[in-house]
Amino acid sequence: MRKKQLPTLKSDAEAEAFVADADLTAYDLSKLVPVRFELKRKDKSVIPHLPDNSLPRTQER
Numbered sequence: 753m754r755k756k757q758l759p760t761l762k763s764d765a766e767a768e769a770f771v772a773d774a775d776l777t778a779y780d781l782s783k784l785v786p787v788r789f790e791l792k793r794k795d796k797s798v799i800p801h802l803p804d805n806s807l808p809r810t811q812e813r
Contacts, residue, residue, distance in 0.1 A: 755780040 756779050761767045 758779050758781070759770065761770055
């Protein structure tokens with residue numbers, strides 16, 4: 753049985769929706785390559801001074 757080609761996904765939301773519903777065993781994954789992400793350690797922090805009326809908006813997230 754011939755396997756399907758992976759679709760081109762243009763956003764993280766599209767990728768999440770695809771993998772949530774797709775059976776990945778039905779797709780040809782032979783052209784995928786491992787990717788390694790290197791994240792730099794944060795060596796500085798910033799403490800902003802905000803007006804009181806801005807504080808509730810930052811705490812919602």
